[in-house]
Amino acid sequence: MTIETIAQRIRTQLEELSAFTATPGNGVTRFPFTQEARKASDYLKTRMEEVGLTVRMDNSGSVIGRLEGQVPDTVMIGSHLDSVQFGGAYDGIAGVVCAIEAVRQMAESNEKPFYSIEVIATNDEEGSRFKSGLFTGKVMDAQLTVEDIQRYKDADGVSVYAAMKEYGLNPDEIANHKRTDIKAFIEVHIEQGPILEAEQKDIGVVDIIVGIKRALVTVNGRADHIGTMPMNMRMDAVEAATKVIANIGDRSRQYPLAVATVGNLNVAPNIVNIIPSQVTYTVDFRGTTQDEIDAQYKGMLEDLQAVTVRFHMSFDVAETLNVIPVELSKDFRSYIKESCTKRGYSNMNIVSGAGHDAQVFGARMPAAMIFVPSIGGRSHCPEENTDARTLAMASNVAYDTLLRICAEKRL
Ligand SMILES: [Zn+2]
Numbered sequence: 001m002t003i004e005t006i007a008q009r010i011r012t013q014l015e016e017l018s019a020f021t022a023t024p025g026n027g028v029t030r031f032p033f034t035q036e037a038r039k040a041s042d043y044l045k046t047r048m049e050e051v052g053l054t055v056r057m058d059n060s061g062s063v064i065g066r067l068e069g070q071v072p073d074t075v076m077i078g079s080h081l082d083s084v085q086f087g088g089a090y091d092g093i094a095g096v097v098c099a100i101e102a103v104r105q106m107a108e109s110n111e112k113p114f115y116s117i118e119v120i121a122t123n124d125e126e127g128s129r130f131k132s133g134l135f136t137g138k139v140m141d142a143q144l145t146v147e148d149i150q151r152y153k154d155a156d157g158v159s160v161y162a163a164m165k166e167y168g169l170n171p172d173e174i175a176n177h178k179r180t181d182i183k184a185f186i187e188v189h190i191e192q193g194p195i196l197e198a199e200q201k202d203i204g205v206v207d208i209i210v211g212i213k214r215a216l217v218t219v220n221g222r223a224d225h226i227g228t229m230p231m232n233m234r235m236d237a238v239e240a241a242t243k244v245i246a247n248i249g250d251r252s253r254q255y256p257l258a259v260a261t262v263g264n265l266n267v268a269p270n271i272v273n274i275i276p277s278q279v280t281y282t283v284d285f286r287g288t289t290q291d292e293i294d295a296q297y298k299g300m301l302e303d304l305q306a307v308t309v310r311f312h313m314s315f316d317v318a319e320t321l322n323v324i325p326v327e328l329s330k331d332f333r334s335y336i337k338e339s340c341t342k343r344g345y346s347n348m349n350i351v352s353g354a355g356h357d358a359q360v361f362g363a364r365m366p367a368a369m370i371f372v373p374s375i376g377g378r379s380h381c382p383e384e385n386t387d388a389r390t391l392a393m394a395s396n397v398a399y400d401t402l403l404r405i406c407a408e409k410r411l
Pocket residue numbers: 080091092125189
């Protein structure tokens with residue numbers, strides 16, 4: 001099959017899928033457990049059936065197409081079907097379509113693969129609706145309880161529990177869907193950054209998916225008159241907090257692949273003539289090792305300690321997210337590289353600074369991620385774009401990788 005034939009199939013499917021959006025004319029908005037998610041799921045189900053897969057929706061709302069192998073142990077390949085608000089037509093869904101095309105080549109060979117293969121379109125990876133995310137992966141690892149899904153609510157106060165019920169799923173069974181038969185996970189995904197394009201590479205071989213530590217910090221000062229309270233007696237929450245925040249970026253730069261972001265900042269009472277009594281901010285530390293994440297976090301805590309002691313103030317830190325960095329399978333990375341070499345695709349190793357489904361699976365089984373260039377490095381916006389030819393290349397590499405995993409029989 002020529003690369004152009006595969007590219008054309010991918011192009012057509014992505015164009016048709018982009019119509020399943022809650023914001024027509026303003027990018028793709030496909031939140032979990034919505035009409036748009038249902039339509040995209042039905043569409044994917046039909047495409048998977050055409051390939052000859054046995055298709056079902058699991059209790060997380062993901063769509064799974066299975067190609068039975070010689071053994072029940074399963075290699076899963078796919079990505080997510082949901083999107084962010086006003087997102088693009090490629091993030092997640094492109095990886096699902098590439099997986100369908102990779103497994104089409106396996107199914108057409110009429111040879112039963114050693115491992116069973118499942119193509120998956122996972123649900124609620126982004127966390128856009130319920131501020132949680134990586135939902136399907138967590139359900140398959142039985143990480144969520146009924147209490148958890150009752151607690152996560154969308155902007156209208158609808159819980160994951162209620163949304164699942166409305167969608168025809170069984171939320172009371174949420175903790176009973178651990179999949180122990182899945183032995184490996186492969187994900188094709190757009191890079192969502194500028195590196196592959198700048199380096200003029202077709203394929204990115206992901207080494208590591210970064211770990212994330214996120215916290216909500218509160219610095220407590222005291223409201224007083226801005227003119228009458230002397231500088232050596234005031235408890236100014238903005239002065240204290242900004243001294244700490246100013247150090248965060250430079251500390252992060254000590255580690256070449258770490259990033260740190262203060263994305264949300266609130267000042268109370270936020271009035272021109274009152275000394276600020278409280279500052280709250282969110283901070284997100286990412287890195288390729290837990291040590292560099294912890295070092296950044298510890299450095300910030302020391303700064304908070306020092307500055308609040310100096311001004312006789314107090315602070316409070318609540319951790320809101322903790323995800324460990326995941327190194328992807330060395331064997332799978334070498335299979336991917338060998339496939340690229342054989343096919344003449346240029347490639348490079350790359351770190352994923354974003355979280356992905358492969359992170360949840362990769363924490364407990366060998367996993368691989370294959371990146372393709374994002375044009376202009378744009379993502380999570382309507383302008384998101386990727387050349388269908390590079391997606392077809394990634395699909396071919398995924399196909400080779402699946403064959404190799406089946407040939408090695410080492411899972
Ligand atoms: Zn994604």
